[in-house]
Amino acid sequence: MTGAYFAGVDAGSTYTKAVLLDSDSKPVTTAIDMTGINIVSAIDKVYHAMLAKAGVNEREVGYVVGTGYGRYKVTFGNSQVTEISCHAKGAYTLFPKTRTVLDMGGQDTKAIRINGRGEVVDFSMNDKCAAGTGRFIEGSARALGLTLAEVGDISMRSTKPIKISATCAVFAEMETQEQLAWGNKLEDILYGVHVSIASRSIGLLRRVGIEQEVTFTGGVSLNRGMVKCVEEQLGSKVNTNPMTMFCGAMGAAEFAREKAMVAAREVARP
Amino acid sequence: MPQPAAKLTFKDLDRAKYMQGGMIKEYFDSLTNSRANGTKVAYAFVMANPIELLKSFDFLPLYPEITSLNISYRGGAPPLITLAEEAGYSTDACGYVKMGVAATMPGASTTIGNVPGPDLLLLSYSGCQIYIHWWEQFHYQAGVPIVLLDIPYVRDFEGRVPRHDIRYVTGQLEEVIARLEKASGKRFDENRLKETVRLSAEAWDLWRQCLEMGKLRPTPFDAYFESIYYMAPITFARGSQKCVDFYRFLLEELKSRAEHGVGPTAEERYRLVFEGVPNYPFFKKFWGLFAQHNARSVASTYPKVAGLVDTGAFRLNPDKPLESLAEYMIHAYCNWNMPLRTNLIEKYVRDYKADAVILHSIKSCRSFSMGEGDMREYLAVEKGIPTLLVESDHVDPRYYSEAQMKNRVDAFFETLDLRMGAK
Numbered sequence: 001m002t003g004a005y006f007a008g009v010d011a012g013s014t015y016t017k018a019v020l021l022d023s024d025s026k027p028v029t030t031a032i033d034m035t036g037i038n039i040v041s042a043i044d045k046v047y048h049a050m051l052a053k054a055g056v057n058e059r060e061v062g063y064v065v066g067t068g069y070g071r072y073k074v075t076f077g078n079s080q081v082t083e084i085s086c087h088a089k090g091a092y093t094l095f096p097k098t099r100t101v102l103d104m105g106g107q108d109t110k111a112i113r114i115n116g117r118g119e120v121v122d123f124s125m126n127d128k129c130a131a132g133t134g135r136f137i138e139g140s141a142r143a144l145g146l147t148l149a150e151v152g153d154i155s156m157r158s159t160k161p162i163k164i165s166a167t168c169a170v171f172a173e174m175e176t177q178e179q180l181a182w183g184n185k186l187e188d189i190l191y192g193v194h195v196s197i198a199s200r201s202i203g204l205l206r207r208v209g210i211e212q213e214v215t216f217t218g219g220v221s222l223n224r225g226m227v228k229c230v231e232e233q234l235g236s237k238v239n240t241n242p243m244t245m246f247c248g249a250m251g252a253a254e255f256a257r258e259k260a261m262v263a264a265r266e267v268a269r270p
Numbered sequence: 271m272p273q274p275a276a277k278l279t280f281k282d283l284d285r286a287k288y289m290q291g292g293m294i295k296e297y298f299d300s301l302t303n304s305r306a307n308g309t310k311v312a313y314a315f316v317m318a319n320p321i322e323l324l325k326s327f328d329f330l331p332l333y334p335e336i337t338s339l340n341i342s343y344r345g346g347a348p349p350l351i352t353l354a355e356e357a358g359y360s361t362d363a364c365g366y367v368k369m370g371v372a373a374t375m376p377g378a379s380t381t382i383g384n385v386p387g388p389d390l391l392l393l394s395y396s397g398c399q400i401y402i403h404w405w406e407q408f409h410y411q412a413g414v415p416i417v418l419l420d421i422p423y424v425r426d427f428e429g430r431v432p433r434h435d436i437r438y439v440t441g442q443l444e445e446v447i448a449r450l451e452k453a454s455g456k457r458f459d460e461n462r463l464k465e466t467v468r469l470s471a472e473a474w475d476l477w478r479q480c481l482e483m484g485k486l487r488p489t490p491f492d493a494y495f496e497s498i499y500y501m502a503p504i505t506f507a508r509g510s511q512k513c514v515d516f517y518r519f520l521l522e523e524l525k526s527r528a529e530h531g532v533g534p535t536a537e538e539r540y541r542l543v544f545e546g547v548p549n550y551p552f553f554k555k556f557w558g559l560f561a562q563h564n565a566r567s568v569a570s571t572y573p574k575v576a577g578l579v580d581t582g583a584f585r586l587n588p589d590k591p592l593e594s595l596a597e598y599m600i601h602a603y604c605n606w607n608m609p610l611r612t613n614l615i616e617k618y619v620r621d622y623k624a625d626a627v628i629l630h631s632i633k634s635c636r637s638f639s640m641g642e643g644d645m646r647e648y649l650a651v652e653k654g655i656p657t658l659l660v661e662s663d664h665v666d667p668r669y670y671s672e673a674q675m676k677n678r679v680d681a682f683f684e685t686l687d688l689r690m691g692a693k
């Protein structure tokens with residue numbers, strides 16, 4: 001087998017992420033950048049930044065799997081897997097007891113149910129509209145002049161959440177401003193925004209069936225306010241850690257590792 | 271020594287599709303020339319439509335559903351939808367309706383040419399509530415009479431229809447004859463109706479045999495995407511010898527495909543059952559999403575909107591033309607209740623040995639799409655059949671996102687591989 005490392009590149013609509021694994025499925029390093037308008041160059045940049053960070057030569061990478069909307073644009077990739085399978089695989093690799101995955105990204109939210117081998121049994125997605133996705137928080141954050149990083153933490157201070165009734169992300173922007181004009185507290189409004197999104201994702205999870213443990217992945221899993229809301233509504237803990245936002249690329253890298261192993265076994269067969 | 275017969279390719283055995291294209295072109299030409307030729311045009315619906323009765327009065331039927339989908343297939347939906355929305359139609363209104371109405375507005379031009387207005391509006395009210403409002407609109411626009419046929423819904427979960435429902439529809443058909451005589455200026459000729467019904471019955475039977483070829487493994491045709499081409503003649507041309515000839519040709523072609531071992535994809539890796547109206551503006555791309563995985567449809571519901579011929583629910587009988595037409599009309603697909611529809615899909619999975627079900631839900635159409643979420647739930651959760659639900663629209667390109675659709679379809683095949691591997 002050539003190469004001791006395995007890479008996954010998740011070319012998403014907002015961010016491109018890459019993860020490098022060693023032969024024991026241990027993450028060596030990660031990299032992330034905005035996808036921007038030129039997806040091919042974003043992929044290239046992120047991939048090489050990751051290799052540079054790890055001090056690993058391209059030739060030492062045995063197999064690369066591309067995932068995300070731009071998976072076919074990972075031109076140096078050996079194969080492609082959809083991010084649904086990758087998020088499942090990534091969550092399972094990070095938390096082997098995972099049976100349900102909630103992936104919340106910038107553009108879509110997915111609920112995935114997996115089996116004891118980390119394979120997808122069923123999935124459901126919300127991608128026709130921004131309600132219930134990261135965009136919804138982004139819109140409200142922008143309306144209030146805050147950054148994405150701030151909103152989650154501010155919402156944690158809420159004592160009396162406001163109910164946001166708009167389901168449309170664009171209307172919700174307006175509603176948050178209105179609530180502020182009525183003299184409601186920022187943290188309470190923001191918490192309301194989080195509650196609204198969480199309840200939509202719980203609906204998606206119910207559709208595939210919720211089985212413990214639940215792992216929360218995607219960019220929004222870094223938002224502590226969101227984690228709290230999801231946990232409250234689920235009535236149970238969810239798994240997250242700093243790697244969960246890289247879950248798609250992580251799963252892709254794990255697929256890369258497995259595929260390389262299979263290929264090596266085939267070559268080794270007499 | 272006899273020479274072995276030359277091996278035929280898929281291309282050699284894909285002629286029926288072009289033949290059907292020729293029939294559609296001829297049909298559209300006859301519509302375009304109807305005014306000049308003095309032919310009277312009767313607007314009618316695809317579902318629950320006694321076309322045989324109209325034809326026996328020399329009415330040329332025009333189906334705005336078919337003109338809309340053909341315009342859309344040829345990329346012509348956006349200007350018409352915009353025209354209708356500017357006239358006040360909501361973005362949520364059915365795309366067929368908006369396009370149908372806009373196509374007859376002054377100054378409208380379409381990708382299939384000029385669409386003539388109606389001389390008569392035959393309203394076979396079955397399953398879709400929108401039908402009524404749509405025909406009312408045409409009535410205001412054109413000021414021509416509406417002939418209403420009220421079709422009772424199939425209420426029984428086993429699909430049984432009480433005698434009085436059939437009598438109720440038969441009675442209406444009898445009453446309508448006088449109005450058709452008046453509108454056409456022609457006398458009713460019962461023998462002509464019987465002959466039209468006989469030809470229709472013959473075509474229906476051949477079409478049923480074609481559809482059942484999907485039981486073969488591999489199936490020689492795609493029973494969703496290809497059937498959508500093949501269903502055209504039975505929809506607008508039944509009751510003619512030409513239509514019978516078409517299905518005889520198709521049946522032979524499909525048999526030859528089976529003999530020569532060719533089909534619409536390189537091989538058959540997955541056998542699918544499809545439910546739902548297709549996406550016409552991106553029809554070939556949408557098909558490609560499945561074909562690239564070497565998936566073939568073995569059975570589907572949509573190509574039977576013109577008649578659920580393979581269920582045995584109706585059988586046209588020239589000796590009882592009106593009564594058998596009544597039965598045919600009652601068993602329109604969207605006139606079936608949800609348990610019946612769901613059970614039919616499940617039965618297709620069993621009878622056609624399918625691996626999975628694909629539900630394509632469209633935003634425009636409540637009568638088709640309402641309940642498809644529950645259908646997925648039932649098939650996937652209760653019956654354990656791998657089922658994918660995807661959404662777009664039948665004519666409006668604004669509701670289709672290639673990347674999102676591909677993502678779901680690819681992911682579905684990834685999981686299907688695992689499940690089939692585990693079997």
Ligand code: SF4
Nearest residue numbers: 364398400635636637
């Ligand atoms: S709502 Fe559906 S059945 Fe009714 S007219 Fe539109 S497409 Fe046809």
